[in-house]
Amino acid sequence: MSHEVHTRHRPFALLIGLLAAVGIVLAGAPAWAHDELIGSDPAAGAHVDALPTKITMTFSGVLMDEPGATDVVVTDAAGTDLTSADPVLDGTRLTQELSGSATGTITVIWRVVSSDGHPVSDQFTFTVGDGSAVAPTASAPSPSASADDADAQDASPAVWIVVGVVVLIALIGTFVALSAAKRRRSEH
Ligand SMILES: [Cu+2]
Incomplete structure (x- = not known):
């Protein structure tokens, strides 16, 4: 500008x-604040041994549950759809069931309607399997995933x-x- x-x-x-x-x-x-993704399981950037049966995402506010308002697309590196049902919204928590045994980089693209009525969307990835020579760390996966990409949207309003x-x-x-x-x- x-x-x-x-x-x-x-x-x-x-x-x-x-x-x-x-x-x-x-x-x-x-009134202008948008809800943001404050954590997910698996977390953004996480390495997990196998594709989980579901992904849960936690948001900073109670999302609006309207028909068509919520959408989650989960794909593997080849673009194969891994979702097995519609996403389920429960207040601040969004759950997406998965099926299959995909490995590699999994991309989660989400869109929700913030409690102020505005649509908010972003995406994150996590990795299934060791993929390459990356040695799995012995520690437990950190449950608090900060959605780095979501921060960029906060400034926009x-x-x-x-x-x-x-x-x-x-x-x-x-x-x-x-x-x-x-x-x-x-x-x-
Ligand atoms: Cu807004």
């Missing part, structure tokens, strides 16, 4: 800045609100400037 400020329009730029600031404050209100406010003000400003120019022209 360009932050160019034309000196001729300095008061206008100041107005945009003020309104953008208001937008940022509004964006911080809880505030940014888009600011962009929206700036665009709106720019449109109003353009309209006002054009009307003023037209008025001036007709006066002479």
Whole structure:
């Protein structure tokens, strides 16, 4: 996004800045918060011995359970679908049953509707089998998987609100400037 400020329009730029600031404050209100994936089993990036019979995902808020709102796609490296039923949503927990004995990199693509009514989606992978020469670690798999990719989405609401406010003000400003120019022209 360009932050160019034309000196001729300095008061206008100041107005945009003020309104953008208001937008940022509004964006911080809880009503704008999206639910995010806070953990899964298997965790993102985990190595497991065999394909589990199900994947569970835990979200930061109670998701909206509407027809078609929730979707989970689980595939192996070849793109084979591994799901064996529709995903089951229970409050903050989403469960997807799997079938088969796929190995290698498993990709989980999910889409849910956040408690604020907005769709949220992302994906993560985990690995079944040792795949390569990677020695399995003796420790237990860590149950708390942070969804790294989800963080990137968190910033977007505030940014888009600011962009929206700036665009709106720019449109109003353009309209006002054009009307003023037209008025001036007709006066002479
Ligand atoms: Cu939202």
